Amino acid sequence: MQELTSTFFSRSLVPRLPTSSPRLQPRSVVPMTVCMDQSRKEKVVIIMGATGTGKSRLSVDLATRFSGEIINSDKIQLYNGLEIATNQITIHERCGVPHHLLGVIPLDEGELTASKFRSLASQSISEITSRGKLPVIVGGSNSFIHALLVEHFDPETNPFSSKPSISSELRYDCCFLWVDVSVSVLFHYLSKRVDQMLESGMFEELASFYNPRHSGSTTTRTGIHKTIGLPEFDRYFQLYPPEKNAKVGEWDPARKAAYEEAVQEIKENTWQLAKKQIARIMKLRSSGWEIHRLDATASFRSSREVWDMTVLVESIKIVKSFLLKD
Missing domain, CATH: 3.40.50.300 (P-loop containing nucleotide triphosphate hydrolases)
Known part of the structure; x- marks a missing residue:
């Protein structure tokens, strides 16, 4: 994915580390030795x-x-x-x-x-x-x-x-x-990451994947069809089917509003996913x-x-x- 400005991080919004860090060099590689004792856990x-x-x-x-x-x-x-x-x-x-x-x-x-x-x-x-x-x-x-x-x-x-x-x-x-x-910092960056993913071609990727037969209720979705972005933009594509050479600048206000609604849903659903992931980690931690x-x-x-x-x-x-x- 494209680099963001110095204010925002790339991909998963973590600072992209250089391939070599002067303060951590030389890298110390700790070799793994496989224990053949079957009584010991890997x-x-x-x-x-x-x-x-x-x-x-x-x-x-x-x-x-x-x-x-x-x-x-x-x-x-x-x-x-x-x-x-x-x-x-x-x-x-x-x-x-x-x-x-x-x-x-x-x-x-x-x-x-x-x-x-x-x-x-x-x-x-x-x-x-x-x-x-x-x-x-x-x-x-x-x-x-x-x-x-x-x-x-x-x-x-x-x-x-x-x-x-x-x-x-x-x-x-x-x-x-x-x-x-x-929470506050993560919420801000997840929103920015969705914008970055759209700038990197996510809308076009979803448009090429769109299939009217797979649209509809999210409860029947399986596998990759559960990807955040698919159900949100499927509803958009039902109203505005993907077109070749379509220019955003030529969209009417209703189409722009539908697009923005889909983007906002993606941001909200991404945040809900993050909250669920954190809650589950905390439950694992509290379980020992x-x-x-x-x-x-x-x-x-x-x-x-x-x-x-x-x-x-x-x-x-x-x-x-x-x-x-x-």
Whole structure:
């Protein structure tokens, strides 16, 4: 995605870190050694947080420093397509770090269940550790993270409903990092990110994806059709079908108002998603999951150097201590 001005950050609104940071160089890569003792759990790092807080950027920075490979746990980004609307990390931003379960499911596939994700991600973890690498799990779908990590998973139970309790018995040796940003700052930047995504071509991407047969109630949507932006603009396209060479400047007031209404709905639904993600992380934490909170608010308000010397440095310290622990 295009760079924003110096006031706003790119992609997930976290300061884009340079490929080399003079204050953190040389990068210390901690090699992973695979323990063949089957009684010991495999070590994994999990990066959590609301949408837009910089999970993907942090995952790449840690993977490059700790000889890691990344496993996507965002249920929408598992699908192949709508890269802008789903905010997939670009090839350039991956910095050569292998990514697993990212854009691997065909567009026409239905809903991927938590059980299926548990199976796929478990296989990826085994493959990564067999190469002596560190699995780094990143994504905002906390239901998938829960399904993957708990020792005893019940696919019939919603762990985040009011009644069920969440087990703290995990089948991996886990290091949890929660990238958090204050509510007011995050709300502001999520709104700006939607504007940036539209400037980067999200409207055109959604227009090319539009299919009148898939329009209508959101309750019947599955898979990638749940992407924020699709239902909001589907309602717009029902009134104003996509046209080639259509110029925004030539739109009448009614069409402009319908467009702005769709954009506002996207911003509101993105914010509602962020609030739900935060609430679920807090529930996991209160259930005994040892989740390290990283406050990234200051870096959003200032510069990427602040992110570098606060969030990143603290993350490196936590992960290094985790890997050295027996």
